[in-house]
Amino acid sequence: MSVFTPLERHELEAFLQPYGLGRLKDFQGISAGTENSNFFISLEGGEFVLTLVERGPRADMPFFIGLLERLHQAGLPVPYAVPTQSGEALRELAEKPAILQPRLAGKHVSQPNAHHCAEIGSWLARLHLATRDDILERRSDRGLDWMLEEGPMLALELHDEQLPLLRDSLHEVAELKARILALPRANLHADLFRDNALFDGNQLAGVIDFYNACSGPMLYDLAITLNDWCSQADDSLDLPRARALLGAYAALRPFTTREAELWPAMLRIACLRFWLSRLIAARRFQGRDVLVKDPNEFQRRLAQRQHVAVALPFAL
Ligand SMILES: Nc1ncnc2c1ncn2[C@@H]1O[C@H](COP(=O)(O)OP(=O)(O)OP(=O)(O)O)[C@@H](O)[C@H]1O
Ligand SMILES: N[C@@H](CCO)C(=O)O
Incomplete structure (x- = not known):
């Protein structure tokens, strides 16, 4: 599985607290990715995906966050970085850039028509x-x-x-x-x-x-x-x-x-x-x-x- 940076429950709880989205109900590493570490995060306030960015310069993170925000504003169905209650969208966890995004519905299609x-x-x-x-x-x-x-x-x-x-x-x-x-x-x-x-x-x-x-x-x-x-x-x-x-x-x-x-x-x-x-x-x-x-x-x-x-x- 491709979780390059495993996380402990207590560090995740401390990280999630400033979002004000309630108690951590469950979390699970996602095996599908190949480049970053991703986790499904279930909070009282909804379903999210946490990404720890493993590759590429940190200086690029504002670009990714800005692009997703612009596409979200333009009505394209994309995840975007949820800000903490004090307005911070880009955070750090386990010394990696970290962002929390809404979990999108739907499934991957392996045999498209x-x-x-x-x-x-x-x-x-x-x-x-x-x-x-x-x-x-x-x-x-x-x-x-x-x-x-x-x-x-x-x-x-x-x-x-x-x-x-x-x-x-x-x-x-x-x-x-x-x-x-x-x-x-x-x-x-x-x-x-x-x-x-x-x-x-x-x-x-x-x-x-x-x-x-x-x-x-x-x-x-x-x-x-x-x-x-x-x-x-x-x-x-x-x-x-x-x-x-x-x-x-x-x-x-x-x-x-x-x-x-x-x-x-x-x-x-x-x-x-x-x-x-x-x-x-x-x-x-x-x-x-x-x-x-x-x-x-x-x-x-x-x-x-x-x-x-x-x-x-x-x-x-
Ligand atoms: N916002 C989201 N909503 C729902 N599922 C998500 C979301 N983000 C990631 N996932 C799930 O996590 C998996 C891995 O995510 P992602 O493709 O971003 O990882 P990655 O390591 O960058 O992968 P790769 O570069 O190989 O495509 C996805 O296949 C998807 O199932
Ligand atoms: N989509 C890429 C992996 C992530 O960049 C591949 O299939 O090789």
């Missing part, structure tokens, strides 16, 4: 529309430069037959970097996988886990999302789901010609990002009781995306 994908496409367009005119700047710590730095080092750990795919992909990043950075920008979720969305039946109940959020090209967010929501068991794209996601997105924010041109490459670059980050996680947590997702899944997807059959709809 076209309707789920359309809901996700609309949500992503709403995120981008709510932020593109006044972007909260944050450079991704898993961005293009990071790929170009980490890729060659990780190559040393790969088998020979994996190297051409990695080398070609890094070459594509270097070649297209300037054009990608010139694409239309907004705030990105940058990790909108199925395990970061909660559904109530076919209805999207909320999107969680903004700890990879950043500013950047909107098309990159779409590629990350599509690669997870619309991949089939053989890692190729499922066309009806992909068209539903892209169509719902484009109905709210039409794509530009430049975005349409870079779309196939963007899908590949989004695969590379998670291939590399999963290789790093696999090395870091080897032999530990931590959920590590399979890096090879994204190697296979990267290989599959060398030919992309799903064009962007409605390119201007």
Whole structure:
């Protein structure tokens, strides 16, 4: 299970007291996450999730809190940091940045249908529309430069037959970097996988886990999302789901010609990002009781995306 920082009841009770939300009834570590420590917290005053942020600089916490507050104000279903009675939203527990958020209803969907994908496409367009005119700047710590730095080092750990795919992909990043950075920008979720969305039946109940959020090209967010929501068991794209996601997105924010041109490459670059980050996680947590997702899944997807059959709809 992925609770990196276990908590004792007494330290939790002391931490929760300033919220004025009543007695602690129950708490439980959440095994699902891979990056942060999360706990379901049941208080007399309601159900909450406590997150201890394990990765990334503390200086970024006001960005996450500010972005979630803005999205909450814009009516998007997201968790947000609950303040204490004296107005403190960002706190510290066990020497980690800590925030308490309302627990959202709903369940993760592991086998999405076209309707789920359309809901996700609309949500992503709403995120981008709510932020593109006044972007909260944050450079991704898993961005293009990071790929170009980490890729060659990780190559040393790969088998020979994996190297051409990695080398070609890094070459594509270097070649297209300037054009990608010139694409239309907004705030990105940058990790909108199925395990970061909660559904109530076919209805999207909320999107969680903004700890990879950043500013950047909107098309990159779409590629990350599509690669997870619309991949089939053989890692190729499922066309009806992909068209539903892209169509719902484009109905709210039409794509530009430049975005349409870079779309196939963007899908590949989004695969590379998670291939590399999963290789790093696999090395870091080897032999530990931590959920590590399979890096090879994204190697296979990267290989599959060398030919992309799903064009962007409605390119201007
Ligand atoms: N606000 C919330 N409401 C309901 N459930 C939540 C909430 N926040 C987190 N969870 C639950 O906790 C689990 C782990 O949370 P989260 O995805 O944020 O962790 P993580 O370690 O950052 O994971 P990863 O980066 O691997 O997606 C989620 O899958 C979800 O089940
Ligand atoms: N969603 C990521 C993990 C958290 O960033 C992955 O599937 O590799």
